[in-house]
Amino acid sequence: MTQIEREEMEFDVVVVGGGPAGLSAAIRLRQIAPDASVCLIEKGSEIGAHIVSGAVIEPRSLEELLPDWRSLGAPLNTEVTEERMLFLTEKRAIQIPYLDRVMPHMANHGNYVVSLGEVCRWLGEQAEALGVEIYPGFAGAELFIENNRVAGVITGDMGIERDGTHGPNFTPGMILRAKQTILTEGARGSLSAHAMKRFGLRKGVDTQTYGLGIKEVWEIPKEKHRPGLVQHSFGWPLDDHTYGGAWLYHFGENLVSYGFVTGLDYSNTYLSPFEEMQRTKLHPAFREHFEGGKRLIYGARALSEGGLQSIPRLTFPGGVLAGDSAGFLNVPKIKGTHTAMKSGMLAAEAVAEALQTERTEASSLTERVRNSWLWSELRDVRNIRPAFAKWGMKAGALYAGIDSMILRGRAPWTLHHPHADNETLRPAALCEQIDYPKPDNVLTFDRVSSVFLSATNHEENQPVHLKLRNESLWRTVNHDVFDAPESRYCPAGVYEQEKSADNGWSLRINAQNCVHCKTCDIKDPTQNIEWCTPEGSGGPNYPVGM
Amino acid sequence: MKILVPVKRVVDYNVKVRVAADGSGVETQGLKMSLNPFDEIAVEEAIRLREKGVATEVVVVTIGVQAAQDILRTSMAMGADRAILVKTDDTLEPRAVANALKAIVEREQPGLVCMGKQAIDDDMNATGQILAAKLGWPQGTFASAVTVADGRIEVAREIDGGTEIVSLALPAVVTADLRLNEPRYASLPNIMKARKKPLEMLEAADLGVDLASRLTIVSVAEPAERKEGIKLGSAAELVEKLKTEAKVI
Numbered sequence: 001m002t003q004i005e006r007e008e009m010e011f012d013v014v015v016v017g018g019g020p021a022g023l024s025a026a027i028r029l030r031q032i033a034p035d036a037s038v039c040l041i042e043k044g045s046e047i048g049a050h051i052v053s054g055a056v057i058e059p060r061s062l063e064e065l066l067p068d069w070r071s072l073g074a075p076l077n078t079e080v081t082e083e084r085m086l087f088l089t090e091k092r093a094i095q096i097p098y099l100d101r102v103m104p105h106m107a108n109h110g111n112y113v114v115s116l117g118e119v120c121r122w123l124g125e126q127a128e129a130l131g132v133e134i135y136p137g138f139a140g141a142e143l144f145i146e147n148n149r150v151a152g153v154i155t156g157d158m159g160i161e162r163d164g165t166h167g168p169n170f171t172p173g174m175i176l177r178a179k180q181t182i183l184t185e186g187a188r189g190s191l192s193a194h195a196m197k198r199f200g201l202r203k204g205v206d207t208q209t210y211g212l213g214i215k216e217v218w219e220i221p222k223e224k225h226r227p228g229l230v231q232h233s234f235g236w237p238l239d240d241h242t243y244g245g246a247w248l249y250h251f252g253e254n255l256v257s258y259g260f261v262t263g264l265d266y267s268n269t270y271l272s273p274f275e276e277m278q279r280t281k282l283h284p285a286f287r288e289h290f291e292g293g294k295r296l297i298y299g300a301r302a303l304s305e306g307g308l309q310s311i312p313r314l315t316f317p318g319g320v321l322a323g324d325s326a327g328f329l330n331v332p333k334i335k336g337t338h339t340a341m342k343s344g345m346l347a348a349e350a351v352a353e354a355l356q357t358e359r360t361e362a363s364s365l366t367e368r369v370r371n372s373w374l375w376s377e378l379r380d381v382r383n384i385r386p387a388f389a390k391w392g393m394k395a396g397a398l399y400a401g402i403d404s405m406i407l408r409g410r411a412p413w414t415l416h417h418p419h420a421d422n423e424t425l426r427p428a429a430l431c432e433q434i435d436y437p438k439p440d441n442v443l444t445f446d447r448v449s450s451v452f453l454s455a456t457n458h459e460e461n462q463p464v465h466l467k468l469r470n471e472s473l474w475r476t477v478n479h480d481v482f483d484a485p486e487s488r489y490c491p492a493g494v495y496e497q498e499k500s501a502d503n504g505w506s507l508r509i510n511a512q513n514c515v516h517c518k519t520c521d522i523k524d525p526t527q528n529i530e531w532c533t534p535e536g537s538g539g540p541n542y543p544v545g546m
Numbered sequence: 547m548k549i550l551v552p553v554k555r556v557v558d559y560n561v562k563v564r565v566a567a568d569g570s571g572v573e574t575q576g577l578k579m580s581l582n583p584f585d586e587i588a589v590e591e592a593i594r595l596r597e598k599g600v601a602t603e604v605v606v607v608t609i610g611v612q613a614a615q616d617i618l619r620t621s622m623a624m625g626a627d628r629a630i631l632v633k634t635d636d637t638l639e640p641r642a643v644a645n646a647l648k649a650i651v652e653r654e655q656p657g658l659v660c661m662g663k664q665a666i667d668d669d670m671n672a673t674g675q676i677l678a679a680k681l682g683w684p685q686g687t688f689a690s691a692v693t694v695a696d697g698r699i700e701v702a703r704e705i706d707g708g709t710e711i712v713s714l715a716l717p718a719v720v721t722a723d724l725r726l727n728e729p730r731y732a733s734l735p736n737i738m739k740a741r742k743k744p745l746e747m748l749e750a751a752d753l754g755v756d757l758a759s760r761l762t763i764v765s766v767a768e769p770a771e772r773k774e775g776i777k778l779g780s781a782a783e784l785v786e787k788l789k790t791e792a793k794v795i
Contacts, residue, residue, distance in 0.1 A: 007735040045558070046578055118576065138734055158731045171731040296564065441774075455578075457560040541560045544576025 004172045006154065011039040011133075012355055014152055014178035016140040016191055018042030019051060020116070020337050021323025021344035022184035023123040024065055028348035030130040036355060038132045039176060041155060043139035043516075045537040047124035048117035050516055052215055052301040052546060053337065054247050054257060055116040056080060056108055056230055060373075061341035066126060075122050076112040078251040081228030083108050086285055087397075088236040093285035102401045105333045105381055108230055113251035115217075116337060117546040137537040140191050143319075144175050145198075149360050150318035152177040153191065156536050162461050180351045180362060181319035184344060187304045188518040190533055192325040199316035206309040207420040208327055209385075210522050211244065214277045214300040214491045215259035216450075217545050220293035225254045232334065233285065237276050240392040242266045243305075243385070244273075246280045247334070248289060255296075255545060256289055263305060264421040264489075264523050265389055268431045272488040273519075274300075275436040278444040282437070290443050297546050298453040300491035300517040305331045306417055308382040314369065315350070317360045322347040330377060332384040332400065342374045380409025386417055421522050428483035447493035451513050455541035456492070458534055464511045465534035466494065466520065471506075473528050479505045482525060489523050491515065515540045547657035547694075547716070548603045549592040552647050552677075553585040553621055555614040556667040569765040572667075581617040584662025586624075588722040590729040591692065592660050593625035600694045603627050605654060609646050609750060611635055623732035623740035634750035638757055644676035645755040651681060656717065658699065663688055663721040674721035684714035688723040 013029055015022045018040055026040050044050035059076060062069050069076070085106060086093040100107040128134055141156035153176050159169035183192045187210060196202050227250050234245035243263030250256055260277035281290055304310070304327035311328070314321050322328070322343040329336030350365035369375055383403055388396030403411060439446045458465070468474050478484055479497060484507070486495035492513045500506035516539040521531040557563055558578040566573050581589075595601040606621040608614050609632040618629035632646055651659060664671035678685035686692070686701030690709065693700045694716070703710040704723045714720075732740075750757060778784050788795045 007733075009735065009738060045560075049578065133738075135734060135737060155734055158733070169728060169730050171733045174734045176734075453562065455558075455560045455562055541558065541578050543561065543578065 004157070006172050006175050008175040008177055010177040012036040012178065013038045013180050013182060013351060014176045015040040015182045015184060016153055017184040017186060017189065017323070017325070018044070018047045018124060018134065018136065019120060019184060019186055019323060019340065020123065021325070021340035022182065023047075023120060023127050023344070024061065024341040025182050025184060025322055025344035025348040026127045026132040027065060027123065027130055028345040029352060030127070030132055032349065033352040033355060034131070036352065039178075040127065040132055040134045041138045041140055041153070041176070042134070042136040043533065043536055044136060044539060045541055046136045047134065048121040048544065048546075049136070049541050050539055051117040051120050051542060052213060052299040053116035054215075054249060054259065054334065055337060056111050056113050056249060056335065057116070057119070058111050058335060058338040061338040061345065065341060065345055072126065073122070075118045076114055078113040078227050080108040080111045080113060080230050082226070083230040084232070086231065086233040088233050088283055088285060090236050091284070093233070093283070101405060103332070104404055105330070106232075113228065113230065113249040113257070115252065115545050117542050118544045119337075121544065139533040139536040140185070141173055141533050143181070143191055143194055144177065148317065150181050150195065150316065152181060156533055158535055160462055162463055164463055167461065179318075179355055182344075182347055182351060183319060183321050183325050184323040185325045187302045187324045187327070188521055189325045190531065192321055195316055195319065195321065196312055201312040201316060201321070203313070205312055206306055206417040208304055208306045208310045209417050210264040210302045210421055211261045211305045212264055212273050212300065212302050212489070212491065212517060212519050213259055213261045214274055215257065215298070215546070216295050217297040218256040218258060218290055218293045218295050219254050220256050220289065222254050224289065224292070226250045227252075231285070233280070234393055234397070236283065237279055238262070238393070240394055242268070242271065243388045243393065244276070246277070246286065248286060252545065256293065258286070258290070261303070263389070264302070264519065265419065265424045267424050267426045268434070269425050269428050269482045269485045270431050270433045270488065272434070272436060274447060274491045278439065279437055281443050287443065295445065295453065297542060298450040299540055299542050299546055300515050302518045302522055303336065304329050305385055307331055307385055308378040309386070309414060309416055314347070314365050315361050315363050320347045320351060320362050320365050328374065328378070330381060332381040339374055339378070342372065343369065346372060346374070382409075383411055383413070383415045386415035389417070390415060422525055422527055425482055425485060425525055427481045447491070451492045451515065454492070454515050455543070456513060456515055456539060457541065458512045458514070458538035460512060462535045464509060465532045466509050466511045466514060467530045467532070468507065469528050469530055473526055474507050475505060477526050478507070478524070478528070486520055486524065486529070489519050491517060491519070495520070547601045548605060548654065549595060549601045549658045549660055550651060550654055550656035551585070551588050551592050551604060551606045551621070551626065552659065552661045552673070553589065553606050553608050553617055554582045554662070554665045555579050555608060555610050555617045556582045556665050559583055559666060565766050565768050569767060571763060571766050579613070579616070581620050582662050582665045584664060584666070584722055584724070586729045587724065587726050588660045588662050589621045589624055589626060590727045591722060594727065595694060596625075601658070605630065605656070607632065607647070607650050609634060609638060609643055615745060618745055619737070619740050620732055622743045623737040624730060625736070628744040628746070630746045630748065632748050632750050632753065634757070636757070639759055639761050640670050640672040640676055641760065642757040643673050644680055645757065646750060646753055647673070647677050648680045649753040649755050658716060659719045661719070661721055663723050674719050678719040681719070683718050685719045685721070686712050686714050687721045689720050690723050690725045692720060692726070
């Protein structure tokens with residue numbers, strides 16, 4: 001292909017991704033380096049359009065970033081009033097007693113149930129008021145590398161036809177030059193992956209592991225609504241070797257946030273995270289909350305679960321990683337917003353120093369992170385998630401209790417993540433099929449009607465953004481050995497196996513349904529699915545409430 | 547020639563709206579808002595006319611809330627030269643919008659008003675026609691192609707079963723249909739440049755025109771849910787069902 005002419009624009013700092021980490025980084029930068037020009041790009045059609053989270057958030061970082069958040073109108077309106085952790089069997093729910101002692105990291109006193117999409121929109125306004133230039137609808141397609149350092153990003157080309165040719169509206173992406181680039185793309189970001197590979201950032205750390213969160217927002221009858229109620233569950237419907245559980249939060253105006261996280265290290269190829277999420281709503285401990293209500297929004301997103309052991313080197317020549325791009329989520333706490341924000345703020349401080357001293361690498365970030373509460377918080381819980389993977393849910397929970405109450409996170413050992421999530425599936429022949437109930441269209445639904453509620457759209461003539469690197473490998477491995485796991489783990493119905501012309505099986509990819517959760521990029525057994533960034537603005541359009 | 551393009555901020559076409567519990571309208575709070583797609587086509591056409599040398603300036607105008615600046619910036623990123631925001635927090639009906647636009651037309655003296663045939667939120671399809679009548683200008687609605695020459699504009703109108711060609715003396719009002727063009731992308735460099743283009747703000751009340759509402763919305767309801775379909779085994783079974791269940795034959 002001929003070289004594309006690209007326009008260029010120069011900034012001191014370019015931030016990729018408008019989630020809590022990126023927005024906090026941008027805000028912090030303008031606070032401490034008011035002369036620095038800061039540009040933030042976001043692939044969603046607006047800030048918040050691609051944000052999926054529970055979310056109960058701890059306001060600690062917000063307090064540090066914008067101490068006046070209350071008077072600035074931050075949308076933290078529902079304080080946690082009541083919380084419970086349930087262990088589910090098929091029919092019963094056993095409430096874990098003395099939660100604040102057994103699982104102190106779970107205590108939510110002083111925390112808020114929010115729509116993280118709404119919080120991000122608000123953070124976006126704060127950032128713009130501080131002079132950050134925010135450009136939603138533009139995806140960071142490639143790192144711009146010059147003299148062996150990252151020197152900015154290239155935004156995606158627009159108007160490429162399905163066959164790869166330039167259509168009548170072809171608009172080339174632009175080079176956004178930056179002295180420092182902050183990558184805050186969330187879990188499994190594509191530029192972050194590129195940077196980690198190119199600069200060897202994962203050397204000496206554990207592999208990153210992930211979970212898949214699938215969420216619905218419901219509006220329920222007023223008389224049933226208990227603002228501030230927080231309920232989590234583990235146990236049924238997952239077996240003891242599969243990590244995961246449900247959340248249910250009452251918040252806002254008669255809204256309920258409900259969702260289910262499945263550890264992507266699950267081994268039964270027949271498991272369907274989507275259907276686990278659907279059927280959990282039928283459990284007596286959940287069902288009553290939804291009856292008489294209406295489902296409004298649907299969405300899904302992978303999240304990093306590796307914790308401290310999996311955090312890569314955070315800096316490279318010309319840029320840094322922050323937020324879930326690096327993997328700062330606190331899994332046992334079921335929270336990642338305050339850690340994402342804090343890592344973004346620390347990234348901004350290190351970047352500001354690098355700008356001032358004209359260094360290409362903001363190396364002070366590592367030490368800043370190690371000296372902050374962020375590090376000790378993640379260090380103290382580092383063994384809990386791997387313990388669940390090692391010993392199963394019940395023994396893992398017991399270990400978590402001992403680790404928290406007796407060892408207080410100071411165990412002299414560190415448990416590791418021995419497998420990447422794409423290595424854990426067992427062949428279909430060794431797996432038990434799971435009989436999921438059919439959707440009743442009252443409390444439970446199918447994928448198609450769900451994706452509809454994510455308002456997902458991709459410009460239809462663009463090239464397919466999900467590709468098999470090797471088609472025959474799909475047939476011999478995914479189909480023949482694992483019985484097409486992607487048709488089950490994809491929460492958006494992107495993958496369907498179908499009989500092909502030669503009477504064999506082939507994979508149909510409905511890429512326009514993709515909600516950008518990144519699960520296929522993570523879980524495909526041979527990493528044969530390539531997730532390219534689609535045209536900016538594409539993907540879900542989650543409204544406020546998500 | 548100057549072209550005035552009135553535009554409207556509406557709930558994005560990708561967003562699924564829901565009816566407010568009290569049936570007074572649809573919930574719009576917190577939803578993604580965008581430039582009305584038909585207006586986007588009108589903006590594109592105006593820019594193309596300027597690029598052809600037919601027009602010299604493209605001015606976009608909207609009547610709406612403070613936040614409606616975003617669609618003006620989008621229009622300017624596509625290529626419009628400047629923008630006017632007529633601020634009001636009220637939801638105006640087509641007659642009132644036409645009154646306000648008439649005041650803007652008298653101020654700006656454009657040779658052509660080019661606008662979307664309708665907005666995708668209320669689907670009224672009325673403002674362009676009312677504006678033309680109030681101005682006493684000819685109108686070419688549902689345009690799928692336009693050509694300007696010798697002080698006239700030729701408009702191909704999409705009508706039932708074909709195309710009608712009308713020739714109007716300028717100044718005129720043209721409303722854009724879907725097939726008029728395919729709007730360009732607002733590129734990132736152009737979005738950056740659009741931030742520096744002039745955007746004038748006026749108060750709707752200061753225009754001194756009648757903005758009162760005459761229409762009352764009685765109620766808004768969601769369409770009945772489609773019943774789940776069934777698969778039948780044979781044509782005979784279908785005939786049977788049509789007779790006994792659907793009772794249509």
